[in-house]
Amino acid sequence: MRRLLLHDTDPAVTAAAAALGGTYEVRPLGAATPSDAVILVTPRSAAAAAADNVRLLGLVATADAGPWPQTWHAVLPLAAPAAMLAHAVAAAFADLDAAAERARLARDLSELNAIGIRLSAESNPRFLLEAILSKAREITSSDAGSLYIVEERGESPYLRFALAQNDSVAVPFRTATLPLTDESIAGHVALSGRLINLADAYAPPPDSPFTINSWFDEQTGYRTKSMLVVPMRTPHGQTIGVLQLINCKDDSSARLADPPDVERHVRPYDARDEKLAGSLASQAAVAIYNRRLYLSIRDLFEGFVKASVTAIEARDPTTSGHSFRVADLTVALAETADRCETGPYRELKFRDDELMELRYASLLHDFGKVGVREHVLVKAKKLYPADFDRIRHRVELLKRDLVLRTARAKLDRALARDADYAARAARLDADLAAALAELDRQLDLVGVANEPSVQPQAFTAEILRLATQTWQDAEGTPRSVLTPEEARVLAIPRGSLTDEERVAIQQHVVHTFQFLAQIPWTKELSRVPEIARSHHEKLDGTGYPYGARAEAIPVQSRMMAIADIYDALTASDRPYKKALRAEEALAILDAERRAGALDSALLDLFIEARVFERTARPA
Numbered sequence: 001m002r003r004l005l006l007h008d009t010d011p012a013v014t015a016a017a018a019a020l021g022g023t024y025e026v027r028p029l030g031a032a033t034p035s036d037a038v039i040l041v042t043p044r045s046a047a048a049a050a051a052d053n054v055r056l057l058g059l060v061a062t063a064d065a066g067p068w069p070q071t072w073h074a075v076l077p078l079a080a081p082a083a084m085l086a087h088a089v090a091a092a093f094a095d096l097d098a099a100a101e102r103a104r105l106a107r108d109l110s111e112l113n114a115i116g117i118r119l120s121a122e123s124n125p126r127f128l129l130e131a132i133l134s135k136a137r138e139i140t141s142s143d144a145g146s147l148y149i150v151e152e153r154g155e156s157p158y159l160r161f162a163l164a165q166n167d168s169v170a171v172p173f174r175t176a177t178l179p180l181t182d183e184s185i186a187g188h189v190a191l192s193g194r195l196i197n198l199a200d201a202y203a204p205p206p207d208s209p210f211t212i213n214s215w216f217d218e219q220t221g222y223r224t225k226s227m228l229v230v231p232m233r234t235p236h237g238q239t240i241g242v243l244q245l246i247n248c249k250d251d252s253s254a255r256l257a258d259p260p261d262v263e264r265h266v267r268p269y270d271a272r273d274e275k276l277a278g279s280l281a282s283q284a285a286v287a288i289y290n291r292r293l294y295l296s297i298r299d300l301f302e303g304f305v306k307a308s309v310t311a312i313e314a315r316d317p318t319t320s321g322h323s324f325r326v327a328d329l330t331v332a333l334a335e336t337a338d339r340c341e342t343g344p345y346r347e348l349k350f351r352d353d354e355l356m357e358l359r360y361a362s363l364l365h366d367f368g369k370v371g372v373r374e375h376v377l378v379k380a381k382k383l384y385p386a387d388f389d390r391i392r393h394r395v396e397l398l399k400r401d402l403v404l405r406t407a408r409a410k411l412d413r414a415l416a417r418d419a420d421y422a423a424r425a426a427r428l429d430a431d432l433a434a435a436l437a438e439l440d441r442q443l444d445l446v447g448v449a450n451e452p453s454v455q456p457q458a459f460t461a462e463i464l465r466l467a468t469q470t471w472q473d474a475e476g477t478p479r480s481v482l483t484p485e486e487a488r489v490l491a492i493p494r495g496s497l498t499d500e501e502r503v504a505i506q507q508h509v510v511h512t513f514q515f516l517a518q519i520p521w522t523k524e525l526s527r528v529p530e531i532a533r534s535h536h537e538k539l540d541g542t543g544y545p546y547g548a549r550a551e552a553i554p555v556q557s558r559m560m561a562i563a564d565i566y567d568a569l570t571a572s573d574r575p576y577k578k579a580l581r582a583e584e585a586l587a588i589l590d591a592e593r594r595a596g597a598l599d600s601a602l603l604d605l606f607i608e609a610r611v612f613e614r615t616a617r618p619a
């Protein structure tokens, strides 16, 4: 197609233009806005406006000394020879072409830039692959394409067919793997690291080591013609995958329904396509590589967190699995709240990284137990076993002392030949029997008091009395069954912990925070310490360790509090309490809510969406 040369209607200009009629399509300048044209003008021409896509060539009288409009590309005398004019017109067209090429390069560059940003921002691996393939097709005007990923798992690496796209025919879903050899074009490109550009895939160069798989064309009636196969290599030279682009079209909106369509619209890939696809493939390789690196670091961290949690829970086997179940329940509650479109939390949404943050906070919420002494952590009864043994031995010793004292008294009477010996001995024996029975009763009492169940007040008073009641030992020294400290511990009205031990255990939250605050969390996970810190706080300020009130407790911590209490109540039997059934645990949560301690709307979601069932309970 000849290019357009427009001219002012001045007779001299018209004549000059006509002389170039053999090379260009020559037309007088009309009202229509010209494009991709060179326009011959004079100082008197008014209509022709300068624009990016035209070049103005001024023809002036020899005597005209200017100045001439800045917008003119060049100036020639009106009487210039035809060859001179022809050269100037050709130079103007060359300048137009160079400008168009510059504009196209700028477009390509900004497009590649945008693609790079899009690829590095995509965190979903599936979407990332789709973005790579669709952008590669878009930028090269390809009708179809496939993407293969090099998999390193197993004994030897292989190619996994990851994705196919086709504008003209439906792509049947298939999963396939290829050996990483020269026999397939993708394998060859992956191994050689060099792109292959075929004008017709059915006629590859005769010395090619590969054969083209025609399975797809046979299945669908599609005609694969031009093909550009590009390796996706990282800057370190590692080939991560292969991008296969098919049927470069002259019109990206064209559909290739049959072979004539292919003949009409498909052209070979040119050097520009090679450059663009190669550049995009490198960006894609880096994006995939970074994504994998991120995932492997995340897996590494995840493994470390799990190992830490397992190690902590090993100190108190009765809480085994608690942290994992609390994480499952808390995240499930957050997802439920996210989906909920009514109630006070209808606006509450959680991004994936926020759910991950919540999960780590839940997994590590009790990590601070590492700072609580183990015997306190696993304390099942009010007295530690060694303390209880000491009391038993003390009672045993007292009983023997009493036997000894009685025997000695009887001997004294016998040696003194007491006339009333028989009656006195009988009385001594009776007194001994009563004392021994009383000591046994007191020891039984200690045994009952040692249990962590709630005791009546009268019972507690009797325990305290045991520390003041004295017995004479063999030497006549006064002894009691309990020391005042033991009596104080046994008089704990509820549970197994003294106030000091309770404070020590409650300190685990502070330890958790101090530990988590030392981890250089990423920006997305920065609130892990803060969320974990508040898992024992209650909305009414009755929680610990800070007694924070509602407005100071993050919603994530409120969720965790519900999950934590539910799991603690329903977990398998602990030495100091039996596992409750789900209804019983929910009733306790409900009572806590009515007391103003728990978030009512969140508890409703926990119960109504049956979130509490979302974790594997021990049978």
Ligand SMILES: [Fe+2]
Residues within 6 Å of the ligand: 365, 366, 508, 535, 536
């Ligand atoms: Fe806790």
